[in-house]
Amino acid sequence: MKKMFTLILMFSSLCCSQIVGPKISTHQMQFDFGKIKNNEKVTHDFIIYNTGGDTLEIKDVRAGCGCTAAKPDKNKLIPGESANINVKFDPFGRKGHQQKYVYISSNDKDTPELRLTFTADIEEEIPGVVKSSGAKLQLEYATHDFGIIQEGKVVEWTVSFKNVGDAILEIKDVKTSCGCTAAVVSGKSIKPGESGSLKIEFDSNNKSGKISKTVSIVSNDVINSSQTVVITADIQKKVD
Numbered sequence: 062m063k064k065m066f067t068l069i070l071m072f073s074s075l076c077c078s079q080i081v082g083p084k085i086s087t088h089q090m091q092f093d094f095g096k097i098k099n100n101e102k103v104t105h106d107f108i109i110y111n112t113g114g115d116t117l118e119i120k121d122v123r124a125g126c127g128c129t130a131a132k133p134d135k136n137k138l139i140p141g142e143s144a145n146i147n148v149k150f151d152p153f154g155r156k157g158h159q160q161k162y163v164y165i166s167s168n169d170k171d172t173p174e175l176r177l178t179f180t181a182d183i184e185e186e187i188p189g190v191v192k193s194s195g196a197k198l199q200l201e202y203a204t205h206d207f208g209i210i211q212e213g214k215v216v217e218w219t220v221s222f223k224n225v226g227d228a229i230l231e232i233k234d235v236k237t238s239c240g241c242t243a244a245v246v247s248g249k250s251i252k253p254g255e256s257g258s259l260k261i262e263f264d265s266n267n268k269s270g271k272i273s274k275t276v277s278i279v280s281n282d283v284i285n286s287s288q289t290v291v292i293t294a295d296i297q298k299k300v301d
Contacts, residue, residue, distance in 0.1 A: 081113070083111055083114075083118070083169050084111060084113030084171070085110075085111065085165065085167045085169045085172055086112040087108060089108070090178065092180075094179065095181070096181075096183075096184055097152060097182070097184070098183070099153060099154070099184065102151050102152075103152075104148065104149045105147075106147050106148075107177050108143050109133070109175070110141075110142070111139065111140055111143075112140075112141075114140055117142075118168045119133055119135075119136045119166070121164075122166075123163070125161040125162045128148060129149045130148045130163045131148075132146075133146050146177075148163055148179060150179065152181065152183045158182050159181045160179075160180045162176050162177065163176070163177040163179070165177070194228075195227070196224055196226040196231070196251075196280065196281050197226030197230070197282055197283065198223075198225075198278065198280050198282045199223045200220065200221075200222045202220050203288075203289070203290055204290070204292070204293070205218050205220065205293070207292065208295065209297060210294055210295070210296055210297070211265070212296050214265050215263070215266075216262075216265070217260065217262050218292070219259065220259050221258050222251075222256065222257055222258070223256045223257075224253055224254065224255055224257075225253075226282075226283065228253065229250055229251065229252055229253070230257075230280055231280060232246050232248070232278060233279045233280055236276070236277045237276050237277075238274045238275040242276060242292070243264075246260075259276070261276055263294065268296045271293065271295050271296075272293065272296055273293045275289050275291055276292065277290075
């Protein structure tokens with residue numbers, strides 16, 4: 062009988078110590094920042110709770126590479142109390158899917174180190190490139206002035222363009238406003254990020270004064286399927 066009483070007492074003491082002891086908990090073990098730019102710093106607050114029966118002591122907070130985690134606003138939580146842990150993530154120099162961790166050490170005997178997780182998908186920002194769903198033609202220049210030229214002279218100018226979209230750019234046609242201009246593109250299919258060129262030839266024969274002509278590039282650009290280059294010249298008549 063005495064032995065049974067001793068066993069019951071030991072069992073009760075063990076149960077009570079488990080109930081009374083501190084317990085670190087959170088409603089959110091993982092957080093997703095979603096899609097962010099590589100120059101966009103983000104922040105999030107994780108909330109931790111003491112769901113045990115004794116004071117919870119936060120001993121240390123550590124963050125993985127590329128992020129920082131601030132100490133909670135209080136290091137000791139009585140039963141039922143909560144605290145915020147602010148996490149900041151700087152994605153500079155990174156791209157693609159990222160998964161990082163924050164480690165919280167405490168006097169919880171069952172969970173001496175709680176690991177929190179956050180994820181993000183970083184979109185790389187490329188200077189001069191506009192994100193689009195399809196091909197996008199970007200002209201280096203939209204105008205060109207040949208200046209003063211003598212009648213009968215043939216002048217040339219080449220303008221570059223780039224596909225700043227995310228699909229192959231298809232050049233469908235090149236149109237000129239009159240027979241005195243001719244234009245040829247370097248290629249009909251331009252991959253994303255690659256460049257092409259448009260060579261424009263202007264014949265001033267039988268022309269005089271200030272002239273303005275246009276050359277239009279017709280493509281599968283998702284925003285502007287026809288882009289125009291304006292060329293100008295001041296033609297001086299031949300003196301016999």
